[in-house]
Structure formats: structure tokens, C-alpha cells
Amino acid sequence: MIQALPKPVTFDEFIAWYPQKSEHHYELHNGVIIEMPKPTGKHSRIAGFLIAELNFEIRRSSLNSFIPKECVIKPIPYESGYEPDVIVLNSKTIGDDPRWERESIITQGSSARLVIEVVSTNWSDDYALKLEDYEAMGIPEYWIVDYLGLGGRRYIGNPKRPTFSVYQLIDGEYQVTQFRGDDRVVSPTFPDLNLTVQQVFQAGE
Template identity: 70%
Template sequence: MIQAIPKLVTFDEFIAWYPEHSECRYELHDGAIVTMPKPTGQHSRVAGFLALKLGMEIERLQLPYFIPKECVLKMPNESGYEPDVIVLDENAIANEPRWERESVITKGSSVRLVIEVVSTNWSDDYALKVEEYEALSIPEYWIADYRGLGGKRYIGTPKKPTFSVYQLIDGEYRVRQFRGSDRIESPAFPELDLTLDRILRLGR
């Protein structure tokens, strides 16, 4: 269950408040500090596997990208999100005023890809974050719904595990969805060899 701390704060207050070495993750939603659900073992495994696959592509192709262990995305409003996986552009980080001191990203141009692995708070991933990542002009956003938890309006009926890739085109997201043995197509990583079936086999 997601729990909100009953006091509205600014983004700067949130960053100053954020406890070091906390067992929980926190996000700021329109000024409200929200305690995020602790990821399950499978959730963590999927996020780690995706980060590993992308890291291998970055290394293989010698791309100027990196995947930080921790990172907070500052939204245009008083919100801040900590994605499950984020790929940053090494060449753009020099223009980020808060990166070195706080691991905060303020510009969508610094981001190549954001990934959210769906859990019980699926509406945040499919509605809230799609809108806000689009507003920040993040070029690519993946939603890894490996349990098929999302609403029917987002993944159809009957609900099935679905991998959604949102691409920013002319300032708006367009989504493509992949299931089963479909090869997941990524504009940022066009040679990536990955299917949802392979993700679902993790831990079996």
C-alpha cells in the first residue's frame, strides 16, 4: 500500500528531507511525499535484468550512456520520481546543475530511457508518469508489466503481461506494445535482442 506523508513540501524540501540509507523509496507527487511499495523479489529481478541487458548493449556498442544506481527526476511541477531503471546521456550531464551534488536530473534531454516495472500502483506508471515524462520530453519510456496488472484501457482484455514502449514524436508519446515472443523494439537500442517471454522466464 502506498502511504503519503501528510504535509505538502517543495521539491527542494523533499531532496533535503530524503533520508540517507533508507530501507524505503520515496517519491514526491504534487508536493506530497509518498512512501513507495517495497519491490518484491521478482520485481527487483526484472528491473535488474533489464538494467543488465541495457548495460551490456551500452558496453558492446560503446555508447555514451550510463545507468546510475540512484537518480531522482525533477518534474516541471512539485514532483520527483525515482525510476526503477534510468539511462542517462554522459554528454548531457555537464548541463545538469544538480547532478553532481544531489543525483537530480532536471532536463529530459539528459535522459535516453526510463523504465518502470509495474507493481500494485500501476495507475502511476500508465497515467501519471506517462503524462509527466512526456511533459519533460523524455524521448523513450518503457513500462514492464510482467504480471499484466495494468487497467484494461491500457493493456486490453483479457489482461496479459505486456511490455509498452512509449516514444516521443512531435512532443507526444506514441506507444507500441509487445507480448510473448515479440522482439521488443527500442528506438534508443535498436539492436537489443529481448522478448517478454524471456523476461517472464526469470526465476522459473
């Protein structure tokens, strides 16, 4: 295992340190390097399924967007850096993001149309830390795909159930709509998306 730096670090120090050939993924949370849980098979299959479905929608609707293989989100002014499971970038505005072409780093909310996190054991990061930072950046849409119902009851209700949460930025604040079971996922970015929660969750089986 590669040893993380022992003291709080800046975002630029984190990027310079990041091991290129490591089998692990890391994020920077307020100056602290965090080794991320290795995605399970179900987690990876759901993320891959969503990438395939959204790429189809992008082509079908001729949306000026693309899904990069790798990307780091840098919320300003915090010393943090996140690697989302899926991000849909805006082809029209990405050129204005100063660190994209050289480093695949996003610093402006206008660069992204949609960010997706598939929930793992570190669910509080998705529902609290990242949600607040994505909201502050002005990222217009954020999905939390909680296929195991791991999130806290304050986020997904009681009893806890597998839940698909769509956060839409309205007047600078996220408003959430939640979907379960046979519900069709309603997305402002992809209004014609014909996908149910069950279809997404079953993709991991």
C-alpha cells in the same frame, strides 16, 4: 516507519527530508510524499536483468550512456520527484543538468535516453502520472514493464495480459507499441537489442 511530512511540501523540502538510511523508498507526487511499495523478488530480478542487458548493449554499441545506481527525476514545474527502476542517462548532455553532479537529480529530458518502470501495485502512477510527466519533460523513450498484467484495460487491453509497453516521443507526444509473449522488444534507443518479452518476464521467475 519514518513519518512523512503532514502538509504539501516542495521538491527541495522533500530532498532535505529524505531519510538516507531508511529501508523504504519515497517519491513526491504533486507535493505529497508517498511511501513506495517494497519491490518483490520478481520485480527486483526483472529490473536487475534489464540493467545487465542494457549495460551490455551500451558497451557493445559504444553508446555514450550509463546507468546510475541512484537517480531522482524532477519534472519541472511540478513539485514531484520520481525514482525510476532503471534510467539510461546521456553522457554527452548530463553535464548540462544543473543538479546532477551535486545531487543526482535530473531536471532536463535531454539528460535521459530511456526510463523504465517495472509495474507494481501502484500501476496507475506508471501509466498516467509518470507517463504524462516524462512526456512533458521530453524524455525520448519510456518502458512500462507490466509482467503481471496489472494495468488498467484502457492501457493493456481486455483481457488483461502481461504486457511490455514502449513509448517513443514523436513530435512532443508519446506513441506506444506493445509487445507480448515471444515478441522481440523493439527500442529506438537500442535498435539492435535482441530480447523477447518472454525472456524479460522469465527473468523474474
